Amino acid sequence: MIEVYLAKTIVTMNASWPEATAIAIREGKILEVGTLESLQPWLIRFEHRVIDTYRDAVIVPGFIDPHLHPSMAAVILPMHFITAMPWSLPWGHVPATVTAEGFDQRLAEIAKVEDDEVLIVWGHHDLWHGAMTRSRIEAVESSRPVVVWNRSFHELHMNSACMSFLNITEDIVEGRPQIDYARGRFFENGLGYAIQKLNPYILAEARFTFGLERLKQVVAAGGHTTVGDMAVGLFDFDRELNVTRALFENDSTPFRIEQVPHGAVVTHQRTFEETNAFIESLIEGNTPRLHFRKRIKLFADGAFFSQLAQLLPPGYLDGHQGEWLMAPDVLEERIDLFWQAGYQIHVHVTGDMGVEVALDCLAKAQAKKPRFDHGFTLEHMGYATPEQLQRAKRLGASVSANIYYLHELSARYAELSVGYERASTMGRLASSFALDLTTAIHSDFTMAPAEPLLNMWVAVNRVNAQGEVMGPHECISAEQALAAVTINAAKVLGIDALTGSLRAGKTADMTILSDNPLTVPSMAIKDVKVLATVFEGELTQALQ
Numbered sequence: 001m002i003e004v005y006l007a008k009t010i011v012t013m014n015a016s017w018p019e020a021t022a023i024a025i026r027e028g029k030i031l032e033v034g035t036l037e038s039l040q041p042w043l044i045r046f047e048h049r050v051i052d053t054y055r056d057a058v059i060v061p062g063f064i065d066p067h068l069h070p071s072m073a074a075v076i077l078p079m080h081f082i083t084a085m086p087w088s089l090p091w092g093h094v095p096a097t098v099t100a101e102g103f104d105q106r107l108a109e110i111a112k113v114e115d116d117e118v119l120i121v122w123g124h125h126d127l128w129h130g131a132m133t134r135s136r137i138e139a140v141e142s143s144r145p146v147v148v149w150n151r152s153f154h155e156l157h158m159n160s161a162c163m164s165f166l167n168i169t170e171d172i173v174e175g176r177p178q179i180d181y182a183r184g185r186f187f188e189n190g191l192g193y194a195i196q197k198l199n200p201y202i203l204a205e206a207r208f209t210f211g212l213e214r215l216k217q218v219v220a221a222g223g224h225t226t227v228g229d230m231a232v233g234l235f236d237f238d239r240e241l242n243v244t245r246a247l248f249e250n251d252s253t254p255f256r257i258e259q260v261p262h263g264a265v266v267t268h269q270r271t272f273e274e275t276n277a278f279i280e281s282l283i284e285g286n287t288p289r290l291h292f293r294k295r296i297k298l299f300a301d302g303a304f305f306s307q308l309a310q311l312l313p314p315g316y317l318d319g320h321q322g323e324w325l326m327a328p329d330v331l332e333e334r335i336d337l338f339w340q341a342g343y344q345i346h347v348h349v350t351g352d353m354g355v356e357v358a359l360d361c362l363a364k365a366q367a368k369k370p371r372f373d374h375g376f377t378l379e380h381m382g383y384a385t386p387e388q389l390q391r392a393k394r395l396g397a398s399v400s401a402n403i404y405y406l407h408e409l410s411a412r413y414a415e416l417s418v419g420y421e422r423a424s425t426m427g428r429l430a431s432s433f434a435l436d437l438t439t440a441i442h443s444d445f446t447m448a449p450a451e452p453l454l455n456m457w458v459a460v461n462r463v464n465a466q467g468e469v470m471g472p473h474e475c476i477s478a479e480q481a482l483a484a485v486t487i488n489a490a491k492v493l494g495i496d497a498l499t500g501s502l503r504a505g506k507t508a509d510m511t512i513l514s515d516n517p518l519t520v521p522s523m524a525i526k527d528v529k530v531l532a533t534v535f536e537g538e539l540t541q542a543l544q
């Protein structure tokens, strides 16, 4: 049976047929986009049903977040949030906490009412909440294990009670990189060690499943029909795979997940041939909603939120250096191997030196074995120079940006991190669009709220949390922003022939909105409501 949805406006994101008022769907695919009249050749021939519930609403292609982390979200969402920005989550609203005193007070309140075996709070950020240390946590709570996880997720602090609970002693961590035992600080690779120790607790079956259920609600509430898991194996590859399948591979999941393996994890203790065979086997095991493809996620420089991005001169105001997640020579070797084998490569880059290294690797790979349509993607791209974007264009790279950095961080980073010029030009999206680079926007959830309309709003208005417009020449149009969360996001994931726009033959993935984000005043884009989604032809009403 054909189903015909009527709407006030259907924004197709297909330039040759940009607007419509009716869309016909059969067996999960779009038959035709047009008007009730123009659809008649189908409708006079076949049985059909007209759905006019949304005749006053606006239909856009199903939102796509090409880069978030279900497993990271599953670990974080059961934690207690103490954050500098307000967060609205399907199960409740978290108010902003913007001072050190406020942070400690909130921590004390949580410690008083919660009886978790290990009390974990997430959201600490030095620039609002002051430097964290083991002793500062102990001034609030010393008798039970407490972990204060950084906003960036790439760093945490714990108190002594937690160290003894986890059997972490000074001589055990001696000589391990990126651990400051005295301060109770574990960051980047040192965080990996702390996570191993915390795994039995944070990955405990019930807790992890609870977190993943919450992630499912978040993705659905944001109006997504596709998300990219941009590092499967962040914690425990097999566990993530199994729980994800159990929880998402069923009819109650109104979206698909495009899965990209974590490049350091799948290559660990495997030759490249073994890694390749392993990924091939994952692809063979694809199920209707969960898909691996020939894609890999690699990492260059450190976390943007903890100022560990690697910067070209003039660097940071205080002269500190960023960190490498993969040393440049290791990154180069991995890019070379996956490139030769025909993979689509996604590289986490936060600073302009990270971008430089990634582009150098790409240039070498291109010189050795030229490839077209390779989908090499710069992920996050906090800072990049205009010349780097031009070089990215010449090398055929794409951009998937976290534009929420600008909203949350630009005021503080102007004052305390990199100065005004670079803080206000982070996320150079207008430059990227002007070069016709494939440009997508992601949340990297929980690095930004998984709310495409909110992230579009940031990209269009470039208003920071203090209400100031930052880098107005890098504002993009609402239409470009919508492309960045639909068709361009599909291109970044290599699935644009399947979804991302509305035209005959594509999968019927749609998001139904209260208003048209292309015509409302730009400051109102974030107030447009998600009413429902249609995933492969199946309607799911949004929780209101």
Ligand SMILES: [Zn+2]
Binding pocket: 348, 379, 380, 444
């Ligand atoms: Zn990343």
Ligand SMILES: [Zn+2]
Binding pocket: 067, 068, 069, 230, 444
């Ligand atoms: Zn990420």
